[in-house]
Amino acid sequence: MPPPLLLRPLLTVLSLALLPVAANAQAPSVTEADYARAERLIYYAAQPLVDHAPTRVSWLDATHVVYVDHDAKGDRLLQLDTATGKTAPLFKPAALAASLNTLLKTGEKPLKAATLAPKVSLSADGRYRFNVRNTAVLCDARAKCSKLFTAAKPEPGVLSPDKRSEAFIRNWNLWVRELATGKETQLTRDGVENFGYATDNAGWQHSDNAIVAWSPDSRKIATFQQDQRKTGEMYLVSTKLGHPELQSWKYPMAGDKDVTMIERVVIDVPSASVVRLKMPADQHRSTLCDDVSCSPGLWDDVKWAPDSKTLAFASTSRFHKQVWLRIADADTGAVRTAFDETAKTYYESGQVAANWTYLPGSNEAVWFSERSDWGQLYLYDLATGKPKRAITTGEGNVTELLRVDPVTRTAWFVGVGKVAGVDPYYQQLWKVSLDGGEPVLLTPEVADHSIALSPDGKRFVDTYSTSVTPPISVLRDATDGRTVSTIATADITRLKAAGWVPPEPITVKARDGKTTLYGLMFKPSNFDASRKYPVIDYVYPGPQTGSVRG
Template sequence: MRLFLISCLVVAFYAAGAQRQIAVEDFTVRNTFGQKSVYGINWMKNGQFYSSLQNNKVVKYSITTGQPVETIVDGAGLSPALQIDDYSLSADETKVLLLTDVESIYRHSFTAQYFVYDIAQKTVKPLSGNGKQSYAAFSPDGSKVAFVRGNNVFYVTLADMQEVQVTTDGKFNHIINGTTDWVYEEEFSFVDGFQWSPDSKKLAYYRFDESGVREYNLQRWGKTLYPTDYRFKYPKAGEANSIVEIWLYDVASKQKVKADIGTETDIYIPRIKWTHDAQLLSVRRLNRLQNSLDVLHVNAATGASRVVLNEKSDTYVDLDFIDNLLYLDNGTQFIHASERSGYKHLYLYDMNGKLVRQLTQGNFEIADVVGVDEKGKTLYFTSTEVSPRERYFYSLSFDGKKKTRLTAAPGTHRINMSSDYQFYIDYYSQSAKPLVVSLYKTKGNALLKVLENNETLAKAQEEYGFANKEFFSFKAADGTTTLDGFFLKPRNFDASKKYPVLVYQYSGPGSQEVTDSWGGRHFIFHQILTQKGYVVAVIDPRGTGARGEHFKKINYKQLGKYELEDHLAGAKYLASLPYIDPARIGIWGWSFGGYISSLAMTKGAGVFKMGIAVAPVTNWRFYDNIYTERFQQTPQMNASGYDDNSPSTYAGNLKGNFLLIHGTGDDNVHFQNSVVLEAALINAGKKFRSFYYPDKDHHILGGPTRLHLYTMMCDYVLESL
């Protein structure tokens, strides 16, 4: 009876509008506000089903009802039992490749154990008994599985489970076959550096010679008597890169042919892709300064190549374009993206690179190409046409005459479409509404089933009194450009009072934080601050994305200059608001955002009372060359662009409360960045605080680390602002 009465009192208490308090543990140790989704979607070949990974089971669902109809494989029921981390089906859907026991290396790379499950026989076999594998993939005919181990390429013939070694010269820190070096992985966002030809008769693969790349020495402290050195190849701005080659291996003859990608070796190959012709490989070639992109067509038998398309820029060719090269099933055309109009749009070419026509146009950006239905002569995509803060789903006829908006609800829509274009799954959220995942029939745009509505999370945000995004705009430092931001305000906000405000920003080139979607980076941490009486403002300066080429590329050769100017203008705008205390404005950020908050407290000193920088770049000379040179050119060409906006250059200007945080095991933004800034601050006689996390990488994860980090940052905000 006592428990019953207590429960009733608790219910009445919250029903009356009381607000539960968020603890740091709620999002670092517990998953109180975890947003559910639908993962591992695989559209099946007959068009009536899809599969998904749920609760360690690969489950087959009916598209028309959204109901499960069959468990394809249950990890717990296998012998041996497996924890399924991911899976893929063979093209004929008779076998499943199961991935388990994953060990991460860097951001995308990993090793794992793979198993092959035969659906009809209900048998499971390890892919290889010779050590863990990486990036395993079925051949299109389902007869073989290729993978990488020890920087070499292998494949297994499934009929007899025999292992064939394709390359033999792989060696750590020297030669890499079938996967990528560190900088390709980080900046071109892929590690599976091999591809089967459409007829399963050839393998195309990358070969990196990184012998000439300088090593970075990362000390790992651990619990041993002496720390260990981990040395890996990391090309900083202006330094030498790996020499990259593309090779083609013939399965039947076991012979290899080197693709002709030109005589210049100081280049990048950000993508390869087989066309629908099994004898024609498409290779994208980017020059060192990344302002000229070539599309090459390579003869798979001879390696001979020709350039069919060249895209040039006065600044840089956006990397987003390298994934928007789509070869049509008709074998005679392809679609490519370009910013030549000032906005990212899609163009149709024939296989010789002759422009057929522009497919999309207008003063907005194509966000994602969802599908190309050649039979229905329809293109599907998402775009910013309504607003840069939103993403809607559209269909467009090939002749450009019939465009239809398929999603109506305001907010952000991300689409996963079936291979026959008859169905799609809409991942939708809005600033006050957590993710809703819904299944639609394309014809008639009919909703079939809501697959996930995050009802529990929606109730939790009400119970805890989450602050909703309140969008605002103000003028950039140039006085004409309009910038976007949003507020998170305390639930009991009183406009007659004065509030401290903490600005959060990332500010990186082409990024976007101000979107009409639920959550965002560090969202729950910011909610804690609103509960403690703070206003949080999130701002996107010039140089960020979704608003056209000029807006995004204004910072070319001078990263940090305009971003800082706009955050100083943002602080001035905030100070002008009657409910903001102009003496208590702070700024914080992580990575690029940490760079900007460091710059704000030094070069922009005196505007912000407090700054927090987590894992910041402090001089772009220390960062990798692919990312940095894309925006800055090399230090040899543009020394002032590197030094004129370095926080270390202005360490003597520091004013206000400054907290500098870094993980000593950060392979991405090296701990060196913070060490150099600290030395400059010490030499300038400046007081500040710093904290390092032993052996933690750029994400500062593992064990109780995030609990400690966010608790420390929260305490620092309360103390300093």
């Protein structure tokens, strides 16, 4: 989940915490004391002063939530059992630190119990898996730990749905590794440099992660062979101390005839056979960004059918003005185009994740579009390629489609600006029927809500706050939004004692004199109401999400 709204302004304090500047006078010099005052409230100093605001909230399974709790003593990894309502440490911190220090032979740089709160997931055998100091480990509830791999630093893998295998890249080809035995199997054999399988290389960013989409039955992998053989080179000289280093990578420029392309494939894991989809090479694009993957190891624009027989995917044009939703047969590679959409500016399906989903049981798709000048959801008939109806309408945007239940025909989504008079930057959770009717608001508090939905879609953790109220984390029922229990209420006593003052919510009229603009006003930490101050308007303009950073 993104950080609660109260914590986000901490990232911007430094820019406005220095000396006031008189409007008609020469700017005074900034003293060491001024910098010290600003540093007291910069994010790395201020955020640790917020106590009991759950962070890194995630679901281990349908009934267990894990999160990091923090106070002046340090961090603790807590687990909430939603079936019993009990919260307890996932591990005894001292026992976990001792076990890992012995396992990893940390010597003079031991892991400390007060700061040991790893990001965990469940393994197939019920133990907890996480990475610490570049080593993958498995630990049981008693903190008895072992290394997951015998190799010191194996290639990063993408876990299968059954949690028994992971896919990884080696020498431009795709492999799978059985986690229980360590057995490795090569799936492709014709991958070469600049024409490799599942490679995460957009040029300006790259990693060793494999870009794949596992089928629900863990027997197939959808991926691609990325062709950069004709793509031009980009160069960068480092500016660090010492001799400069020349870096180069494949990077197409505007106007280039030859650009990076992908050839889509489906791999049958048991037989290590490759089925190439029967279509021309696709652009190296997604509906979310200029890369195939906008999140490490994820391929957002590919959705498998529950029976693993077909998959839907979105193909995006080079300039993001057109997108096609296509359906592929995983066994034969046959592809058909269900429908397409063209935008005058550019098509984008969302900010956090691709806001569309595949419903093969009813031969439908839920699709995101801004054709009405608002980001809305539409229900499409995949047989005809025509929209059946608008699922959401009116003012306000759908920002994230979290879940669609094909049985109850219900969609859960995060929206902004859909309630009159509420700050349009506040995120709220809604549910709506695919068959018509008004959306139902599940998070009624006038605040910004961060949502973590359970894997079965029955409950969700809601952490909500404003710029002036501390975060509150609750467990809610996803059917009606009722509060099941309160998980934690943040305590900002230490933060306020350090001199922190919340920013003031403000509204102003736009140039047209009608449109209301919402914002936050940050005052210097030594604000003097008798003096005049400049207004800092700091934006990063462009066709993307605007943001303010410290």
